[in-house]
Amino acid sequence: MLMSSTEFFSHLPPKECAKCGEVMDEMHECYANKCVDCESDIQ
């Protein structure tokens, strides 16, 4: 029995920022493992 990719990703745990631990939007997953606030802190 195959699981659709949509169903597979829906079972993944929420992604958290490596710095502050805040849960990030899935749309942000293509970036580094930090949230927008922490990424902007770097610069």
Ligand SMILES: [Zn+2]
């Ligand atoms: Zn953060």
